[in-house]
Amino acid sequence: MALKKILKFKIINTFTIVISFIVSFFILDLGVNSFLRKGLKKYYGIEDNSEIALIGHSHIMLGLDKESMEKKLNIKVAKYTSEGVDILNRKVMIDYLLEKNDSIRLLIYGVDAWSFSGEGLSANSQVLFYPFLDNVNIDHYLRECVPFKDYLTRKIIKTTRYNEGLISSSFRGYLRNWDNMKSGTVNLKKVKEQIAKNKYRKINNNPLYIETLTQTIETLSLNKIEIILFYIPTLHLINQVENKKFKKNIDIFEQIESDYDNVKFINFTDAYSHRYELFYDPIHLNSVGQKVVTDSLIKILQKNYYNDIGI
Amino acid sequence: MLFNSWEYLFLFLVTTILYFNISLKYRTFLLLISSYIFYISWRLDFALLMLAVTMVNFFGGIKINASRSKKSKKYWLALTIFLSLIPLIYFKYFNFLIENINFIIPFFDNNLQLPYIEIILPVGISFFTFQALSYSLDVYYGKTNVEYNFINFSGFVAFFPQLVAGPIERSSNLLSQFRNKHLFLKENFLIGAKLFIWGLFKKVVIADRLAIYVNNIYDNPELFNSATLAVATMFFAFQIYCDFSGYSDMAIGSAKILGFNLRQNFNLPYLANSIGDFWKRWHISLSSWFGDYLYIPLGGNRVRYYRWVINIFLVFLLSGFWHGASWTFIIWGSLHAFYYLVESWGDKFLNLIDFNFIKRYWGYKVFKILTVFVLVCFAWVFFRANSITDAFFIIDEILSFKKGDLYIGSSAVTFILSIFLIFLLLIVQIMQYLKIASMYFYKSKAPASIQFLWYLLICVAISTLSVSSNAFIYFQF
Numbered sequence: 027m028a029l030k031k032i033l034k035f036k037i038i039n040t041f042t043i044v045i046s047f048i049v050s051f052f053i054l055d056l057g058v059n060s061f062l063r064k065g066l067k068k069y070y071g072i073e074d075n076s077e078i079a080l081i082g083h084s085h086i087m088l089g090l091d092k093e094s095m096e097k098k099l100n101i102k103v104a105k106y107t108s109e110g111v112d113i114l115n116r117k118v119m120i121d122y123l124l125e126k127n128d129s130i131r132l133l134i135y136g137v138d139a140w141s142f143s144g145e146g147l148s149a150n151s152q153v154l155f156y157p158f159l160d161n162v163n164i165d166h167y168l169r170e171c172v173p174f175k176d177y178l179t180r181k182i183i184k185t186t187r188y189n190e191g192l193i194s195s196s197f198r199g200y201l202r203n204w205d206n207m208k209s210g211t212v213n214l215k216k217v218k219e220q221i222a223k224n225k226y227r228k229i230n231n232n233p234l235y236i237e238t239l240t241q242t243i244e245t246l247s248l249n250k251i252e253i254i255l256f257y258i259p260t261l262h263l264i265n266q267v268e269n270k271k272f273k274k275n276i277d278i279f280e281q282i283e284s285d286y287d288n289v290k291f292i293n294f295t296d297a298y299s300h301r302y303e304l305f306y307d308p309i310h311l312n313s314v315g316q317k318v319v320t321d322s323l324i325k326i327l328q329k330n331y332y333n334d335i336g337i
Numbered sequence: 338m339l340f341n342s343w344e345y346l347f348l349f350l351v352t353t354i355l356y357f358n359i360s361l362k363y364r365t366f367l368l369l370i371s372s373y374i375f376y377i378s379w380r381l382d383f384a385l386l387m388l389a390v391t392m393v394n395f396f397g398g399i400k401i402n403a404s405r406s407k408k409s410k411k412y413w414l415a416l417t418i419f420l421s422l423i424p425l426i427y428f429k430y431f432n433f434l435i436e437n438i439n440f441i442i443p444f445f446d447n448n449l450q451l452p453y454i455e456i457i458l459p460v461g462i463s464f465f466t467f468q469a470l471s472y473s474l475d476v477y478y479g480k481t482n483v484e485y486n487f488i489n490f491s492g493f494v495a496f497f498p499q500l501v502a503g504p505i506e507r508s509s510n511l512l513s514q515f516r517n518k519h520l521f522l523k524e525n526f527l528i529g530a531k532l533f534i535w536g537l538f539k540k541v542v543i544a545d546r547l548a549i550y551v552n553n554i555y556d557n558p559e560l561f562n563s564a565t566l567a568v569a570t571m572f573f574a575f576q577i578y579c580d581f582s583g584y585s586d587m588a589i590g591s592a593k594i595l596g597f598n599l600r601q602n603f604n605l606p607y608l609a610n611s612i613g614d615f616w617k618r619w620h621i622s623l624s625s626w627f628g629d630y631l632y633i634p635l636g637g638n639r640v641r642y643y644r645w646v647i648n649i650f651l652v653f654l655l656s657g658f659w660h661g662a663s664w665t666f667i668i669w670g671s672l673h674a675f676y677y678l679v680e681s682w683g684d685k686f687l688n689l690i691d692f693n694f695i696k697r698y699w700g701y702k703v704f705k706i707l708t709v710f711v712l713v714c715f716a717w718v719f720f721r722a723n724s725i726t727d728a729f730f731i732i733d734e735i736l737s738f739k740k741g742d743l744y745i746g747s748s749a750v751t752f753i754l755s756i757f758l759i760f761l762l763l764i765v766q767i768m769q770y771l772k773i774a775s776m777y778f779y780k781s782k783a784p785a786s787i788q789f790l791w792y793l794l795i796c797v798a799i800s801t802l803s804v805s806s807n808a809f810i811y812f813q814f
Contacts, residue, residue, distance in 0.1 A: 040523040047793065054797050175343060185801040193801070194750040207749065210742055216560060 059184035062196040063157050069199030071104030072122070075129045079104045081120060082136025082258075083111045083151075088206045089258035089311045090134070091320040098324050105204060107136070109191060110151040112144060113235045117242050118155060118167050124249060125163065132252045134323075137279055137291075138260055138309075139272045141239070142231040156180050156187035206313040208306035217263050217308050226264060229271040236278065247288055255279050255291045258319065259298040261308040292326060294319055338378035340533075340587045341541050341803070348375060348497075349591060356595060357521045365492045365515045368595075372495035376460070383459040386424050391494045393420045394469040395487055398476045402483035414477045418470060425466045428458050433662035461501030463659055467626055469494045472508040474630050481508045489515045498591035502584045504602040504622035511597070519596025529593030531775065531792060536586025538795050543758045544580035545804035547572045550746045550755060555721055558731050562741035566731050573721045574714050575759050578606065581620070589777070601777045605766050607713075610705040612676040615713060623659070627652050650674045660720070665728055669719040676712055754802070 067073050071092075078101060080086050087107035095103045104127065106119055116135070124130065152171050158164045159180055169177055180187045188196075198204065220226060246253055257279070265272050276293065283291040298304055304315030311319060338344045352371040356364055377384045397417030404410040435451045442449055472493070475481040484490045493512040499505075554561050554569035561569070585602035592599045602622050609615035616624045635648045650671065657670020687695070695701050715732070722728035745752040768774035775781035781788055 040526055043527070047789065050789075050793055051796050054793060055800065058797060058801065179343070183800050185797055186803075188801050189804075190750045190754055190802065191748060194748075219560070 055183055055185050059157075059187065062185075062188055062193060065196030065199035066157050066192060067199065068202070069195045069204075070106040071102070072106065072126050074102060074104065075127060076102040076104035077129055078102070078132045078134065079106060079120075079123055079127075079130050080134045080136075081116055081123075082107050082134075082256075084109045084310060085138060085258040085260075086134070086136035086256070088208060088306070089136075089316055089319055090323065091206070091316050092204045094317070094320050095324060095327075099327060104130070108151065108154040108195075111154065112151060113141060113238045113242070115151050115154070117238055117245075118164065120242060120246070122155075122158060122161060122164060124245075125161075130249075130251055132254065132327075133246055134254045134256050135242075137255045137257055139229055139265065139268075139275045140227055142235040142275065142278075143227065143229055144232045144235060145228075145230065153189065154192065157192060159187060206311070206316045208310060208312045210306055210312060211303055212261060212305040212307050214263065214302060217261065221263065221267055226267055229268045229275065231271075231275070239282070243282065243286060243289060247286060251288070253286070253289045255282065255289060256323070257291070257293040257295055258311065259294045259304070259315075261302070261305050262299040264308040265295065265299055290330070292323070294322065297322070338375055340584065340591075341537055344378065345375075349594075352497075353594060356519075361518050364519075365488050368497070368515075369488055369492045369495060372492065372497035372500060375497040376495065376500060379460045380457075383462075386459055386462070387465055387495060388491075390421050390424065390466055390469050391491050393417055394473045394494070395484070395490045397421075397473045398483050398490075399485070401473060401476045410477055414473060417473045421466055421470050421473075424459070425462055428456055428462060430662045432456065464503050464505055465494055465500060467505050467623075467659075471505070471626060471630065472512065475508050481512070484508070484512060496592070496597070498595075498597075499585075499588040499599055502581070502588070503620075504585055504588065504600045505626055506599060506622070510600060514597050522596070525593050525596055528775075529590040529595075531788075532586045532590030532593065532777070534590075534792055534795055534799070536583040536588075536590060538799050539579035539583030539586065539762070541583075541803035542798055543755075543762060544576045544578075544583060546751065546755055546758065546802070547576035547579070549751065549804065551576055551721065553746060554744070555723065555727070555731075558722075558727055558734070561734075561744055563735050563737055563739045564741065565744040567735045568743065570714050570718055570721075570731070570735070572755065572759075574607070574710070574717050575762065577717070577720075578603070579762065605770055605776075607710055608706060608766060608770055609709050610702055612673065612680050612709060612712065615709055616673070616677075623656065627656055631655065646678060649677055653677065664725050665719045665722055668725065668728070669716050672716040672719065676716075 071079075078095070078099075080090055080092065080103065084107070087105070087109070090105070092103045092105040095101075104123065106123055108115075108119075111119065120133070152168060155164050155168055159168060168180075243253060257276075276295075279291045279293070283289050298315070298319065301315075301318075304311055304318055306312040306315070338348065348371060352367065355367055359367060373384055376387060394417060397413060397420075400413040401410050401417070404413055432453050435453055439450050442451075472481065472484070472490070476483050484493075489512065492515050493506070493508060496506070496511065551569050551573045554565060555573070558566060582603040589599045589602070600622050602620060604618040604621065606615055606618040609618050632648055632652045635651065636644060637648065638645050640648065653670040653674035654667060655670070657666040657668070657673075660666045660669070718731050718735075719725075719728045722731060765774055769776040772779065773782050775788075783791070
């Protein structure tokens, strides 16, 4: 009997420790999630009533300097960019941004020759939306496109919604740091070797992506938002690997430009793709490249958008 | 079913609750059912294979025990070993054999090429085969009593916490525990849970993160410079340690909650000050398996010098071959044998010149720890490289000290975080070495509140920083 009493007491004691541990864990989980999500929103500029929004993946992320644009144009710029987000993801990003911010008047949308190629970008870029799982639309989107077990885990334990990229972005949001920290220059020899070994991303157009881009433009047009399809330059060596397909996709963007009054296609490829010193790798600009390209874009914006959005 | 999955958590919770609430006579049967559910989650037919190995050793043990003459015992032991090894050889080494035959055939002016067979290696086959064999060998050497209860024996071979990646248990330790009544104890629960959490952290936060960088470099070594290849090799040293020791910790922790004591499998191996010491700290259950069932039966060190050298090479070579059917693993094992012998010669030389006093200085100890780490890393190149050609290329590149920028991977944050985590691991290991932090079943000196906070932070780190997509590396061994 005595042994049973002791065991019972010990089990209750253990139970108390476990429960307090679990409760503490969920409180901490809630706090960390709240902190990280706030930082992310600051980094992306989701709730800061910006008038210009930059949307895209790493090309735009490393290619455009938001702070420089804000300073020189004297206007707020939201830079909602994430690595590997494809056209389908970007539609969700834009919908979310428009829901949170009704003052956007110009949206700069990153495009490239590989924009309509689903494969080779990221296998699971939708995970970048996990931090905003509490939003109804994003919840709906994720429930459909991620395995239920993953969805449920993120729903219950909020800190599982982050990865180090998102955590880093969150901290950069608090620190107000949007710098391009890529300082090296592309290794041309290595690029040539990779091309020779057939290790490059292929251009394969998926009709769904083209259709989704059109839908995105329609939505933005309904909201009376000006759109720039902006081609951040990619290295000449990579552009010419599938030259015909490359030109065909440039034609698609030019066609979209002519189809819509509020769409302009700006292509910096011819101007900068041969200037190797501006590239960190074949598809991303280094900090010098970012400055050059941003300054050029600012000049175009000052020249062409003064009347439309008051720059 | 991985340890870091909801399925495992569910299976473990249900098993634990039922285990402590049912009659003693059904408990082992419950564990057996859970173990087979755990294993069948990979593939049903592999479970039948495990059952076959179990039956061979169960009846083999009875026959060995019942044999009166030594010759008859030997016969039954040889038959048991032979039958147990057939699946392992077929699934793990058959294509390696074909590959080597195909390499040799052209030297005899023959164009014949034998076809490869498509095989999927059953998860944990090397582990459960060696565990079952240890029982038959122990019965033969009279180290353990024969087991007549098939449920108990099957539970011993298939015990789910350590089934697929060890520690490789001995019947003298684990089998007897199936006969005992285990009570749910607070101490066991807390020790087990702490071990599990720390193991999970090492696996999903450190090992899986380092794997991203290592895989990137080792899959295309020709694209990277000396510094990058050296860093990738060092990362791999920590990746494989965290991966394997993390898994062992989770296995030992799970078993501890159920009241079972599994053997310690790792004991701060990178703080070893000699190669011999390293093998007493790394994958202890396998090292001691080869020691007890191969090295000692071969005569150990009580033989002529040249035989001892052969024994050492044989043990390390087979240990390498156990890890994988490739020449890279054989070279890895041979390299360790070579280190071991050179070290023994070095010790003899210090004795000869009466220079032993140097061993007392801490600087010498630190020098030895670093030297052992570098040598172990050098051998890891062969272990991780995709081919011998790649391994030699990587070593050649590293030793050429060619200048160039260090590749930091696709994300600077990941790289910096990886280095931070390695430092964190080292600090914890030093604290464990000094017995300030807990390790295995030893208690921590830290106050309960600090421990509570530490494990809380570890849990948040697991949920925030885990990289859950990679499978356990050691599953394929």
